[in-house]
Amino acid sequence: MPLAPWRSSLARALHLNRSLIYARYVQLATVRxxxxxxxxxxxxxxxxxxxxxLKFITDDRSEKIEQLTAQPWAEVCWYFPxxxxxFRLLGQxxxxxxxxPEPLLxxxxxxWQDLSDAARLQFAWAAPKQPRAEASAFHPPPPDPIQPLPNxxxxxxxxxQVDHLELRGDxxxxxxxxxxPEQQNWQIEAINP
Amino acid sequence: MPLAPWRSSLARALHLNRSLIYARYVQLATVRxxxxxxxxxxxxxxxxxxxxxLKFITDDRSEKIEQLTAQPWAEVCWYFPxxxxxFRLLGQxxxxxxxxPEPLLxxxxxxWQDLSDAARLQFAWAAPKQPRAEASAFHPPPPDPIQPLPNxxxxxxxxxQVDHLELRGDxxxxxxxxxxPEQQNWQIEAINP
Numbered sequence: 001m002p003l004a005p006w007r008s009s010l011a012r013a014l015h016l017n018r019s020l021i022y023a024r025y026v027q028l029a030t031v032r033x034x035x036x037x038x039x040x041x042x043x044x045x046x047x048x049x050x051x052x053x054l055k056f057i058t059d060d061r062s063e064k065i066e067q068l069t070a071q072p073w074a075e076v077c078w079y080f081p082x083x084x085x086x087f088r089l090l091g092q093x094x095x096x097x098x099x100x101p102e103p104l105l106x107x108x109x110x111x112w113q114d115l116s117d118a119a120r121l122q123f124a125w126a127a128p129k130q131p132r133a134e135a136s137a138f139h140p141p142p143p144d145p146i147q148p149l150p151n152x153x154x155x156x157x158x159x160x161q162v163d164h165l166e167l168r169g170d171x172x173x174x175x176x177x178x179x180x181p182e183q184q185n186w187q188i189e190a191i192n193p
Numbered sequence: 194m195p196l197a198p199w200r201s202s203l204a205r206a207l208h209l210n211r212s213l214i215y216a217r218y219v220q221l222a223t224v225r226x227x228x229x230x231x232x233x234x235x236x237x238x239x240x241x242x243x244x245x246x247l248k249f250i251t252d253d254r255s256e257k258i259e260q261l262t263a264q265p266w267a268e269v270c271w272y273f274p275x276x277x278x279x280f281r282l283l284g285q286x287x288x289x290x291x292x293x294p295e296p297l298l299x300x301x302x303x304x305w306q307d308l309s310d311a312a313r314l315q316f317a318w319a320a321p322k323q324p325r326a327e328a329s330a331f332h333p334p335p336p337d338p339i340q341p342l343p344n345x346x347x348x349x350x351x352x353x354q355v356d357h358l359e360l361r362g363d364x365x366x367x368x369x370x371x372x373x374p375e376q377q378n379w380q381i382e383a384i385n386p
Contacts, residue, residue, distance in 0.1 A: 022272070077222075127385060132384055133385055190325035
């Protein structure tokens, strides 16, 4: 699969903002099972090999999982402070847990191995959003660094629409990229900010 | 109305991050009319006098307006880079346009007057998300600084649930504030991160 045309702009933004660790933090919006939106910060973990899918991670005990089972669409909002630009990436979100799907289990395992010890340890903590557990529940033995814990999920966002706004410039620039599944290509339109 | 108990934590975060202009930028998630989520960056404009409602602004030609007419619930995700903490604020979102509601028209006008010239000018630009207009459409005569343009909207978010996560600390701290409308007070619970 060729690189989507918005990838070069995003790569440039990542480069320009590389001194800020939090320039890799994005906000992920999903829809709750009651129809209300949910929004939280997640860490961008790069792209799945030779695809345009963004990688994130989550715990299968988190509310995201039941939300995306009912409504797989999600939008990531990614603001880059140094270059003053925003990407909005709309697509379907897929969780890859211990049960697969099979072709992605290797990517899930590699992601687990790429985590820091501290990041892996969080998957052995007491269940998120439950009443606060005692301190020992947050100091478990370190999990196996090779085999992921069963609750570890790789999350993949497959964008079909990307809205790129550059606040610099007078006026601002805004480009909308829309994937055309029949032609299997991206259409790009300059739009008003 | 008394200050909600999460207000002091939020005020502290704003203070600790005051050197970063973009610490006042938040991500606002709504639901599109087709049921998919939307997510974009907006600027926090303070609280509506003596309430716990957060102020933002928007253009009534933006897609937010039809989204919140169909689904008024929204969630703001607010990440503070310096203090490494996140607030998720879930509530109903209300737009105050030229037609009111009446008791809020004064707040709308004050907000307009508080904007910079550059911010006001954007409301005289060509309609957002339309095919790119020629350059002159972005250099209109400056609008009246006293009377808002008809398409200017004040947006008010009235939180009923606030999820505050502090990444600093071992383990992290997370508090959930839930508004109880019958008792007209907030319940606070320490939960697992």
